[in-house]
Amino acid sequence: MTRALTRKGEATRARIVAGAAAEVRERGVDEVRLEDVMAHTGTSKGQLFHYFPDGKEGLLLAVAQHEADQVLIDQEPMLSNLTSWPAWLAWRDRLIERYLAQGVKCPLNGLLGQTGRRAPGAQAIVTGLMWRWQKAITEGIRHMQSTGDIDPDLDADRAAAALLAGIQGGVLLLLSTGKIDHLEAVLDLTIDSLRAGAPTGGS
């Protein structure tokens, strides 16, 4: 665990991870060859195995963590601020925008389901990401409940789970069909549904 990385070393390592991540986004996990990474980052095989002694697997794991973190970062500060309906819509817009821009190049498409089976570590990364994501949504719902904008009787965690699943599915369908419609529909209808349950306008 004690790392002996000099400045330069750390920079190189970071460059490799970033380059590998780009390569994964571009070609997909299974299609990435170490040579691609080397070419893309201007490094040699010696370096790759110097910084990632476990070889490709270790590198991909680092990439996965890097990308997983990025997914949540990209949603900030909206995701941590779901305190009003306009804020929810702003988050919605950010999601749409982000995934529209990303298009087919999902950095985690290989991770979900498949890679989870590969490395036990990858499983943990995905699970962790989903866990954090859902937790943030739950907190948003709870806040809206505290302000009376959402029915306090609603199971916040369950609703967050459903919304998260919807988002994942929406992204998945974006990946396979190229259309963002599903993601949009999920976000709009689910948020509407949350609003509808509010004590304000209900039965």
Added chain:
Amino acid sequence: MTRALTRKGEATRARIVAGAAAEVRERGVDEVRLEDVMAHTGTSKGQLFHYFPDGKEGLLLAVAQHEADQVLIDQEPMLSNLTSWPAWLAWRDRLIERYLAQGVKCPLNGLLGQTGRRAPGAQAIVTGLMWRWQKAITEGIRHMQSTGDIDPDLDADRAAAALLAGIQGGVLLLLSTGKIDHLEAVLDLTIDSLRAGAPTGGS
């Protein structure tokens, strides 16, 4: 296109596809070697390339089609019969049951997103599956609208898109986390939401 397959030939071909499908479910798409298929189906390399001249790619394509069809078949007759709330719940139960049993072994996990990029044909298979699936849901919603059980003003296609996305995400999360909670939450909450919008009990 002119096939010259004898009885035996057809049987062997089917055996290969079925065996390969099992193998894909078991090990995942990328981890399947032709030798695995050969061992599992008691066939030789000559046979594989005899029935699938395009090699692995052609075989996997056949497997994909086979599995995609199965996904919808497994939901019958419920999926084509969403004509009452109990019927909807029966469908829900069937989905839960099916995916609970299937667990991590999703035959299409490699297809979604990733393989879609690989073969242009795989893309079409997934898109086709999603299209048919969504269409069936849409028809269910339309029927419920016709009987007054769902608000006629609801955009059935959009609602179906959202539900489909939710299901996909639920399955995805089942694959990565091993828990069926997300799928359950999506189904229950979405169906509830459809009911809530009904003219019967609404504002």
Added chain:
DNA sequence: CGGTTTTTGGACTTGCAGGTCCATTTTTGC
């Protein structure tokens, strides 16, 4: 400085899995 450790480059090895080929056996259809 100068010894030590880290970083870097790249040639080389290795194993594997997809794909080719052809000889042999079986089935078909008349």
Added chain:
DNA sequence: GCAAAAATGGACCTGCAAGTCCAAAAACCG
């Protein structure tokens, strides 16, 4: 039954990509 076509078995080829190794260069640190 017999010729043609299809089915089968398996040896062989081939290319690729991960991983190994070591020697040279650069950075670190007292």
